[in-house]
Amino acid sequence: MEWETVIGLEIHTQLATQSKIFSGASTAYGAEPNTQACAVDLGLPGVLPVLNEDAVRKAVIFGMAIEAHIAPYSIFARKNYFYPDLPKGYQISQMDHPIVGNGHLDIEVDGVTKRIGITRAHLEEDAGKSLHENFHGLTGIDLNRAGTPLLEIVSEPEMSSAKEAVAYMRKLHELVRYLGICDGNMQEGSFRCDANVSVRPKGQKEFGTRAEIKNINSFKFVEKAINHEIERQIELIENGGKVVQETRLYDSAKDETRSMRSKEEANDYRYFPDPDLLPVIIDEEFKAHIKANLPELPHAKKLRFKADYQLDDESATILTTSRALSDYFEAVHKASGCEPKLCANWITGDLSAALNKADLEITESPISHERLAGLLARITDNTISGKIAKQVFEALWQSSASADEIIAEKGLKQITDTGAIEAIIDKIIADNPDQVEQYRSGKDKVFAFFVGQVMKEMKGKANPAEVNKILKDKLA
Amino acid sequence: MHTKSLSELSHGLQTGEFSSVELTQAFIKRINQHQDLNAYITVTEELALQNAKAADARIANKKADALTGIPVAQKDIFCTLDVKTTCGSRMLDNFSAPYNATVIEKFNQAGAVMLGKLNMDEFAMGSSNETSYYGAVKNPWNTNKVPGGSSGGSGVAVAARLAAYATGTDTGGSIRQPAALCGITGLKPTYGRVSRYGMIAYASSLDQGGPMTHSAEDAAIVLQTMAGFDPKDSTSVDLPVPDYSVNLNQPLKGLKIGLPKEFFSADLNAAMATKLSEAIDEYRKLGAEIKEVSMPNLKLAIPAYYVIAPAECSANLSRFDGVRFGHRCENPVDLTDLYTRSRGEGFGKEVKRRILMGTYALSTGYYDAYYVKAQKIRRLISDDFKRALTEVDVIMGPVTPTPAFGIGEKMSDPVEMYLSDIYTIAINLAGLPALSIPAGFINDMPIGLQVIGNYFTEAHLLNIAHQYQQVTDWHKQTPKGFE
Numbered sequence: 002m003e004w005e006t007v008i009g010l011e012i013h014t015q016l017a018t019q020s021k022i023f024s025g026a027s028t029a030y031g032a033e034p035n036t037q038a039c040a041v042d043l044g045l046p047g048v049l050p051v052l053n054e055d056a057v058r059k060a061v062i063f064g065m066a067i068e069a070h071i072a073p074y075s076i077f078a079r080k081n082y083f084y085p086d087l088p089k090g091y092q093i094s095q096m097d098h099p100i101v102g103n104g105h106l107d108i109e110v111d112g113v114t115k116r117i118g119i120t121r122a123h124l125e126e127d128a129g130k131s132l133h134e135n136f137h138g139l140t141g142i143d144l145n146r147a148g149t150p151l152l153e154i155v156s157e158p159e160m161s162s163a164k165e166a167v168a169y170m171r172k173l174h175e176l177v178r179y180l181g182i183c184d185g186n187m188q189e190g191s192f193r194c195d196a197n198v199s200v201r202p203k204g205q206k207e208f209g210t211r212a213e214i215k216n217i218n219s220f221k222f223v224e225k226a227i228n229h230e231i232e233r234q235i236e237l238i239e240n241g242g243k244v245v246q247e248t249r250l251y252d253s254a255k256d257e258t259r260s261m262r263s264k265e266e267a268n269d270y271r272y273f274p275d276p277d278l279l280p281v282i283i284d285e286e287f288k289a290h291i292k293a294n295l296p297e298l299p300h301a302k303k304l305r306f307k308a309d310y311q312l313d314d315e316s317a318t319i320l321t322t323s324r325a326l327s328d329y330f331e332a333v334h335k336a337s338g339c340e341p342k343l344c345a346n347w348i349t350g351d352l353s354a355a356l357n358k359a360d361l362e363i364t365e366s367p368i369s370h371e372r373l374a375g376l377l378a379r380i381t382d383n384t385i386s387g388k389i390a391k392q393v394f395e396a397l398w399q400s401s402a403s404a405d406e407i408i409a410e411k412g413l414k415q416i417t418d419t420g421a422i423e424a425i426i427d428k429i430i431a432d433n434p435d436q437v438e439q440y441r442s443g444k445d446k447v448f449a450f451f452v453g454q455v456m457k458e459m460k461g462k463a464n465p466a467e468v469n470k471i472l473k474d475k476l477a
Numbered sequence: 478m479h480t481k482s483l484s485e486l487s488h489g490l491q492t493g494e495f496s497s498v499e500l501t502q503a504f505i506k507r508i509n510q511h512q513d514l515n516a517y518i519t520v521t522e523e524l525a526l527q528n529a530k531a532a533d534a535r536i537a538n539k540k541a542d543a544l545t546g547i548p549v550a551q552k553d554i555f556c557t558l559d560v561k562t563t564c565g566s567r568m569l570d571n572f573s574a575p576y577n578a579t580v581i582e583k584f585n586q587a588g589a590v591m592l593g594k595l596n597m598d599e600f601a602m603g604s605s606n607e608t609s610y611y612g613a614v615k616n617p618w619n620t621n622k623v624p625g626g627s628s629g630g631s632g633v634a635v636a637a638r639l640a641a642y643a644t645g646t647d648t649g650g651s652i653r654q655p656a657a658l659c660g661i662t663g664l665k666p667t668y669g670r671v672s673r674y675g676m677i678a679y680a681s682s683l684d685q686g687g688p689m690t691h692s693a694e695d696a697a698i699v700l701q702t703m704a705g706f707d708p709k710d711s712t713s714v715d716l717p718v719p720d721y722s723v724n725l726n727q728p729l730k731g732l733k734i735g736l737p738k739e740f741f742s743a744d745l746n747a748a749m750a751t752k753l754s755e756a757i758d759e760y761r762k763l764g765a766e767i768k769e770v771s772m773p774n775l776k777l778a779i780p781a782y783y784v785i786a787p788a789e790c791s792a793n794l795s796r797f798d799g800v801r802f803g804h805r806c807e808n809p810v811d812l813t814d815l816y817t818r819s820r821g822e823g824f825g826k827e828v829k830r831r832i833l834m835g836t837y838a839l840s841t842g843y844y845d846a847y848y849v850k851a852q853k854i855r856r857l858i859s860d861d862f863k864r865a866l867t868e869v870d871v872i873m874g875p876v877t878p879t880p881a882f883g884i885g886e887k888m889s890d891p892v893e894m895y896l897s898d899i900y901t902i903a904i905n906l907a908g909l910p911a912l913s914i915p916a917g918f919i920n921d922m923p924i925g926l927q928v929i930g931n932y933f934t935e936a937h938l939l940n941i942a943h944q945y946q947q948v949t950d951w952h953k954q955t956p957k958g959f960e
Contacts (some may be wrong), residue, residue, distance in 0.1 A: 043801055044796040045575070045576075045801075045802065046797075047555075047565070047578060047673075047674065047675040047676055047710075048576075050711070051708065051709060051710075051712050052711065079792050081792055081795060083795065083798060083816055085798075085812065088796060088801065090794075090795020091795055142801075269793075269840055271839035271840075271841075271844075273792070276681035277681050277709055277711060277790055278711050279711075279712065408792065
């Protein structure tokens, strides 16, 4: 039988606020356990939550970026369950009235664009961490993370392969970082994914029974976990079994999912509006202010890059994946006045390769946009050739000198003096009569040999166009 | 000294008639003499004397506020830095908070001298102070009777003059009911007027702290210190605090008083009806007009309350899990055992009952039938009050169905106990301010008159109460043996 897969993702993004969603404690990662948990985070008797406006702002920024409905009225609810790392015995979350309603995100898989619906995004507080190691059979509780603001982004069940799911997750990951609302650090848990997966016979309308895979923290694992789960479900059904609704955990070490709890064992969370918090009212003024300060979104920027800079689709896509990268590109273009295409090629080519190799972000680039612009300007005005430019680039990476200083210091200035070039060419023609004979008898390929010889002789500094022209004349 | 009003005490302190240390010592002596009343859970003698000394210095520097140097006792629901805060529960028998409640902070800034922490029903759940882990509190008017609850210790501390004044909290009547049964004045402010930060939550949407005093005049002074917006409490209201004392002497001529026919039906105890009608006659004499009003949804207040309050408490009390603070059972074998035994041992019967009721009311399949419906009723009740308060200025009625009942009398019948609050609960559901003032005696036990006003009209309520106290002396009566 042919099967098709239905996938929906719930993604928890940690909002990059200074303090927690309901208290003034810091959200910085990696502090000593329980040093960033104040009385409110500890759930001590009598304390009360106060909503962090910045978390609301960041949620609204996200909602606008996915063209979603921003709820003028949203409320916080208590989700009740007992767990040692949940200090109050309930999590403050949103249930019936989330802050962000219906929106969408376009993904691209194998060159085809697909629109994925986003059902909702709601604000909630994170729990702490239970530490099971090094406590001699006991469990340690670290509440530093308790109260960290999360935006839970729930997609429609509209993805039909692990590949699509990963594309969606990557796109979302790009977006939240682009918007500056989440640092996207997956190792630190800033961006976590739960996947709802079901299968059904191809063509069937009703959904199959779904399993939810919890807490997958890398793109690679999402793909693996979903593919594994699809296989498990199909195999199960084909062997006469039935998928049960349950929560499963992905074990990356064993590359398998295993059951955590069934629907019957699931908690009744007894949601009800939190009486300690007032409804969140978002008025037009608040929205207008955010809208005015909203950065240009990746998709709009990509279209602009293609139209204004005549970039091809691939370059425009790469340059607009991150705000820092597109800013860098525009800065280089502006400072150098060079062809956008030349700027794009150097940034997506040599610079990106070097950054990748050194495991650096564009914001950490040893070559500032001014210094790269200086290099590109010298290519454009023919001071150096493209080949020499690569040497200068290396030097820019290693030092803090400008391209002009490097060119001057190393004597890399291109020779455009035709007299000097002619003299060298005459010498090479004289020294290589066999090759001259071959060329003249119609072996065009030998031309490259002459170019190479000239460049070698002139240490790469000859203007290639001039060399070509003179060579052609002399060999004719 | 212990019979003086707050303004007399302040005057005495500032003119050097007596010092704060002397005053504090006098109250501590009385507390020690009357330990059998069981009003206090914790007496902070040393701290009180320290604070009294500081207050005397402040007074000497002419920097005294109205409450500087005057001894107060706090309901043990307000968290106090480094002083045990039990909330009347075994669960918190070992708990002292690393912070002060905002209310405590305000009293500290005013230079008040805290004598200790007062007994109360466990987690403020009760109407007789019998659910306290620290035992029942005795009513000084008759030590076989309850003082009411949940602020029973507060009612008794003021009535027996074991503090110059006290604080209470009121979720369904917990200030007004003990005030009535102990013969003192108690004010529940508008929801949001007094910060709830550091006040251990029972039902967050209903809880409100307020003063328990000898007179409306005293209550005005105490509320002045307690009231105000608190950025740490999102439900506190950012409105300016008026001067509560300045209009106490406004004449009441033309005041329109509404008497809900649902309060004065045939169900009302005959002796109570007589006493209330005498009190209302006094108001008539003061120039007030009396009018009947109708609030048809009042009868739904108790069932609605006993869904909403337990629902909220079921979540509010989840934090008492034996993990971070409070009672933890001995040698738990696993997590479930830690939870069940810590909570099983730490909570008393009434608290457990309400957690169970609330958990049930919020469960899938019952939520709409109970919680959602109760919220709708709550809205209807608020609308009843709003409508009535367009016709009249204030509403008056009984505080309690009867005077204080006997200790042990209603403990086996929770529903009978819940009915003790039948006249007070609706006001919490509506979030309105209301006060209870002494209005006479039935069989030598005090009863109260309830005055309910519109939102944020505490100053007017205090004026209305004060005028009554100018022409009556019920509030000046002292139980025998406590003069």
